[in-house]
Amino acid sequence: MRKGTALKLNRFLATAVAAGTLLAGCATSTPATPPRSGGLGEVTVFAAASLTDAFKQIGKDFEAANPGSEVTFNFAGSSALATQINQGAPADVFASAALANMKTVTDAGNADGSAVTFVKNQLVIVVPKGNPKGIKALADLTKPGLKVALCAEQVPCGAAAKKALAAANFSLTPVTLEQDVKQALAKVKLGEVDAALVYRTDAKGSAADVEGLEFPESSQAINEYPIVVLKASPNKTGAQAFLAYVLSEQGIKVLTGAGFQKP
Amino acid sequence: MAADRHGRARIPLALLIPAIAGMAFLVLPLAGLLIRTPWATLPRRLAEPGVLAALGLSLQTATIATLLCMLFGVPLAWLLARTNFPGRRLVRALVTVPLVLPPVVGGVALLLVFGRRGLIGSWLDDTFGITLPFTTAGVVLAEAFVAMPFLVIAVEGALRGADSRYEEAAATLGATRWSTFTRVTLPLVAPGIGAGAVLCWARALGEFGATITFAGNFPGRTQTMPLAVYLALETDLQAAIVLSLVLLTVSVAILAALRDKWITP
Numbered sequence: 143m144r145k146g147t148a149l150k151l152n153r154f155l156a157t158a159v160a161a162g163t164l165l166a167g168c169a170t171s172t173p174a175t176p177p178r179s180g181g182l183g184e185v186t187v188f189a190a191a192s193l194t195d196a197f198k199q200i201g202k203d204f205e206a207a208n209p210g211s212e213v214t215f216n217f218a219g220s221s222a223l224a225t226q227i228n229q230g231a232p233a234d235v236f237a238s239a240a241l242a243n244m245k246t247v248t249d250a251g252n253a254d255g256s257a258v259t260f261v262k263n264q265l266v267i268v269v270p271k272g273n274p275k276g277i278k279a280l281a282d283l284t285k286p287g288l289k290v291a292l293c294a295e296q297v298p299c300g301a302a303a304k305k306a307l308a309a310a311n312f313s314l315t316p317v318t319l320e321q322d323v324k325q326a327l328a329k330v331k332l333g334e335v336d337a338a339l340v341y342r343t344d345a346k347g348s349a350a351d352v353e354g355l356e357f358p359e360s361s362q363a364i365n366e367y368p369i370v371v372l373k374a375s376p377n378k379t380g381a382q383a384f385l386a387y388v389l390s391e392q393g394i395k396v397l398t399g400a401g402f403q404k405p
Numbered sequence: 406m407a408a409d410r411h412g413r414a415r416i417p418l419a420l421l422i423p424a425i426a427g428m429a430f431l432v433l434p435l436a437g438l439l440i441r442t443p444w445a446t447l448p449r450r451l452a453e454p455g456v457l458a459a460l461g462l463s464l465q466t467a468t469i470a471t472l473l474c475m476l477f478g479v480p481l482a483w484l485l486a487r488t489n490f491p492g493r494r495l496v497r498a499l500v501t502v503p504l505v506l507p508p509v510v511g512g513v514a515l516l517l518v519f520g521r522r523g524l525i526g527s528w529l530d531d532t533f534g535i536t537l538p539f540t541t542a543g544v545v546l547a548e549a550f551v552a553m554p555f556l557v558i559a560v561e562g563a564l565r566g567a568d569s570r571y572e573e574a575a576a577t578l579g580a581t582r583w584s585t586f587t588r589v590t591l592p593l594v595a596p597g598i599g600a601g602a603v604l605c606w607a608r609a610l611g612e613f614g615a616t617i618t619f620a621g622n623f624p625g626r627t628q629t630m631p632l633a634v635y636l637a638l639e640t641d642l643q644a645a646i647v648l649s650l651v652l653l654t655v656s657v658a659i660l661a662a663l664r665d666k667w668i669t670p
Contacts, residue, residue: 221639289539294622296639317539318621319628321635329621333522334538 181210185380188227190220190239190298190367191322192263192341196400197237203396204387211380219297219322220244227252227372234381237369237388239263240298244368254375257368260389261402263341264364265302266354268330273353275336280306280357283337284314291329291338294319299326302363303339309362327352341365346401366405435653442650443643450647458625459633460651466541466629467609470548474556474605479598482560483586487569497561501554508551512618515550519543519619543620544627548609555608556601563597564590603663610656 185204189197194217201213216223216233220243227236228250236253237260238244244257269277275288283290292314293300300319307314317335320326326338331351345354369388371381387393394404443450450456484490485497503511519526519537529535537543571593575585591598613631620627622636630652637645 219639225638225642291621294636294639296636316623318623319636320622321617321639325617332516332520334516334520 182208182380182383183210183377184212184214185235185377185384186214186216186233187235187237187384188216188218188223188231188233189235189237190223191217191324192239192299192343193217193237193367195347196343196397196402199396199400200388200393203392204384207387207392208383211383213384221246221297230374232374232376233372234375234377235369235384236372237367238298239365239367240301241366241368242301243298244370247372248370252373253370254373254378255371257370258385258389259366259368259405260394261367261397262364262405263343263367263402264356265299265306265339265360266342266345266356267337268327268340268345268348268352268354269337270330270333271351271353273355277337277355280310280312280359284312288337289335290314290316291318291320291326291335292316293323293326293339294321297322298365299323299339299341302360302365305363306339306357306359310359341401343401367402438646438649438653441643441646443647446643447647450644451651455624455628455633456648456651459628459630459648460655462541462544462625462628463610463630463652464655466544466548467606467612470545470552470609471556471602471606473545473549474553474609475598475602478553478556478601478605479560482557482564483590485557486561486564487590500557503551504554508612508614508616509618511550512547512615515547515615515619519546538619539621539623539627541620541626544616544629547615547619548612551612551615552605552609556598556605559601559604560594560598563594563601566597567593599663603660607656607660610652 187197187201194215197215197217201215204213205211216226216231218226220238220240223236224238224243224246227233227247236244236247238247238257241259244253247253248257267277267280267283269275275282277283277288282288292303295301295304299322318329320329320338323340323344327340327344327348329335330338330340331348340354342354342356345352369385371378371385375381388397398404481500485493485500506514516523516538518524519529521527521530521536521538526537529537537546567590571589572585575589576582580588611631612629613635616627616629617632617635622628622632628636630648634645634648634652637648
């Protein structure tokens, strides 16, 4: 038994060494990449929670297209991420779900260059599968006895909801103001509320449990998603490459597939 | 005086150094809050109506949760300490689960039981039209869920440490088990119950994860101080620091006052 394992281990090590030599060979033939890591190295991306599914896919594609690179994500609410970055968190790229949160980072002088808007996202009404309460329009959410979850206005989805409701001139008292969009969605999935306002991408990502209903007033509150390389980035080359990949045709294709709109 | 005989020179360094390091580790983050507090704008920020509403709600819900925990937790601790029934060890392990459970998971678990579609929640909704999520009662429930184990453990420890010969003497003199409990056991472990209640209250006051998951966040109804701090952090670091400071000051003041009155033997 022991001997077999040792043999296997030896073979594994041999393969690894061979692969390493190959990678090193690649690195020397492309001078743009840092030769130390044999690729683009590790890229740390701080991204808005609503980008989770799309960016995970883009990260995988990027790693496949750039051997030797490794993308690590920190997904959270954009405002929490902006605070973390301004407090010195080690990140290479910041992708925000709203211009306001990007502005706190650029205003603090923590961005390298100016931010680029790469996608847009729009609110939809999300209801449990089958739409048991027969909700058709934004006005239906103001019906008495209906439980609605919104995001808190401190986070982008809540700010957008407030804008859309103001544009429609509706006053709506939700039962809860959730800390991020995924929490609002979870309350619908669990059946605790009858409806919530979330991004179209969130509704699309949970199509098995919920239905997303487009409403015209949401055009008054479209979120723009900016992305930027950070000044404190320890891996600028990798960061630039990742940003370029997000903006590339392949990157945008993944994002639009998830329900985002082109800017 | 005893204090002189056990003076500084007698304290072994092997205890003193880790003790000071431990204290610094616990106190430094508080100092960090104090250093970054925007003292100039403090009065204006404190006067904002949301702050007092959140503080009032926090104190109110934590106190009700503690009373509920005492009502159910003390008998539970007695059962674990003074009786012998099959599966007692398992029960003790189970009631302490909320200690190790991430509070957010606790909140989801509460939704699955007391939520609108939950095991008990759907019955409550159908029969009485009561729904607990997104209500102040829901906040109390979430806080009691995470805080009760602290009380149970403290009281059970006190019961095990108490001399059971007093209870036996009461029993031989003809007292029923109930009157032994109320006249002998309870006064005997009162300091333990006090300590447990304070721990329980402090834990309930700081509760965040289970509350925001089960009771949601709505100002004046379910937005307690920790939730207000978290949301302030989304946009305004200084506001978050001020809110944290308020919560800290109030809780330290109350704990210090209670400690002198209740717990010191």
